[in-house]
Amino acid sequence: MSQTQAVFAGAGLKTKLSVDHVSMVFERDGKRTEVLNDINLEVGDGEFVCLLGPSGCGKSTLLNTMAGFLSPTGGAIKVDGETIRKPDPRRIFVFQERGVFPWLTVEGNIGFGLSKLPRAEREQRVAHYVKMVGLEGFEKTYPQELSGGMKQRVEVARALAVNPDMLLLDEPFGALDSITRLIMRGELLRIWEAERKTIIFVTHDIDEAVQLADRVVVMSARPATIQQIVKIDIPHPRDISSPRYLELRDGIFQQIGLAHKL
């Protein structure tokens, strides 16, 4: 699978987001740190793409530039052909569960982006998404009383409620225990298949990437470049014991240079 081929979106998909020669240099106290180096990528509409790499490699930085929180020092990021300059409700960023507002109930959080709607419609939408993430009965609960997994669901519901074009998730399941993580991955896929949003998902977990994504973008350590883009051609639901899954996963293991035996 050559790199240039996989840079472009899967066949038949309209390009939603394109990353053109993006580089990112941070200056702090006079020190220059090159974080991203000439990143090129196209993401198709409705595609599920994972950015995979070790901690600190710059994948979160890339995600933040895609969301518009940061401006790249070189190159540009375009969504639907337009260069993005600032954050926008059409591209909602999902932080780890600490992004949930602690002073609002579950309902309050999910309805946060819906203030412009008339009340009846807002309530209806909130109820819909409460149900979708499986939090019925907790509408009036405060985040303080929820588990990590539940808070994460609130955040996903909040993101979906405003009907964005894209979801950008930054290691959203990182703070959860591994059992909850497996459950949440299933939930996310279920929601994605129902609503078919474009999803860009940052993770450092190889299994997670191969389980979820249509394409896995393997990034090198800082300054980050795209080492390889792997197309995962297994249809959902994916059998994580199937030979093809293991083959793809091991391929990435090798690409990163990790050993098979512990």
Place this chain on the structure above:
Amino acid sequence: MNALSQPARWERFFWPIVATGLLLALWYYSVRWSGTKVFPSPREVEKGMAELLRHHVLWRDIVDSLRRVAFGFGAAATIGIPLGLILGWYPAANQVVNPVMQILRPISPIAWIPVAIIFFGVGDDAAIFLIFLGAFFPIVVACINGVANVPSVYRRAGRNFGLTPPQLLARVLFPAALPQILVGLRIALGIAWLVVVAAEMIAVESGLGFLVIDSRNSGKRYDLVVAAILIIGLIGLILDVAFRGLEKLRSVRWGFRFES
């Protein structure tokens, strides 16, 4: 935390009663033993309090002191909170104003009395001005710190949902900073209570502070002095406890650690 086992529930009442009882006994016996004619014993203070209550003077003084605190503190909060929020939001503005605040803040409100008297004359307004000064700086500082400490995730999430800066301030920064703002308000209220008593000892002729000074000056009634002092403590405590009750409200509870 300590070497012994967890205390039982009844002990929450038992030990304070024991300690207070011991303290009162200590007080009583040291008055007896020193043979002082002036310093009151607990008994005398109790009678003094009854006397104050009977003569209805006490209630008027309490109301006067509380009224001044209400106005001074209210003014300090009304001006201080928005100002603090803005200064916390725009660090550049804070940089400009901060040195001036740092010089004014350590000046005891009491030191402002001559200036206050020039502006407001002797009376209520001067006292309210002093209380305002005492409460203003802690409130502003608490707001600045509150806003500065809001985790950047909340700011980013707010921007992500398309909020304009004023909306961001009102719907994200203010609620996120509210626990810290409440703590600042509570501390400022405590300071206001201290200042009102001091101000009343010098610049006005009513209120609990005045009661303390007056009881001594007109007749060396130290029993009334001590009675007044204890009442001051009690009301200050009630104000503090009432304010802490606010911290338990569900939409700010998250910002505080409560013992289960």
Place this chain on the structure above:
Amino acid sequence: MQDEHAARMNLRLLWRPLAFIAVLLVLWEIGIRRQSSHLLPGPWGVVGGLADLVQHGLLLKYVVASLFRVTWGFALAVVLAIPLGLAIGWNRRAEMALNPILQILRPISPLAWIPIAILWFGVGDLAAIFLIFVGCFFPLMLTAINAVQSIPAVYINAGRNFGLGSARLVYRVLYPAVVPNLLVGLRITLGIAWLVVVAAEMIAVSSGLGFLIVDARNAGNRYDLVVAGMLIIGIIGLLLDAGMRSLEKVKSFRWGYSED
């Protein structure tokens, strides 16, 4: 190249607050000139007042007097309240027992203790020191109690795990763990001490910066000296606070601030 950049940054940081102060001073001057009563001084008047004080050797004398009282009162309070507070915080029952008493005594303005101070110590230095002591004692005690109670249980457990007996536990775990909190409490209480000394000197003694303020006004309406005194009070208070902050920054105390 980097140093030049840094130097330019610092200069730029400095001129804005300075400009702000300059604007305030100009407004002040204009405001004074438009007033007909000629009581309050403008900025130049204050400078003149300062020069006056220096000339008569009063400035240094009063500053030293105030600092002297603060030092004694504060030091006494530290020496008594901190160990006591640490011990009480360590023992849950002791804290239960004494908490109500502390909570009633704490909100009482130190100035309300003046009649008692004068009764016990007469008018003079000792009374002022006593007032400062009272003003510092309760906050320091509460700081110490709070500091002990905030020690994460993991530290205590780890200490016990390594076989530390009670005494060594105190020395090797308790003390280092509370130092950061104590330092902050000390700084805040020092600020309180500075407020109290000024107020105390306005009432109970005949030297010091607080006395300067009342005296300058009473003996001839020298408001230029009044405001000059206020300015000095502010500056010294600021220096005291800055001094304590730099103590907090000393590397060996810094572990409490890793979340900077």
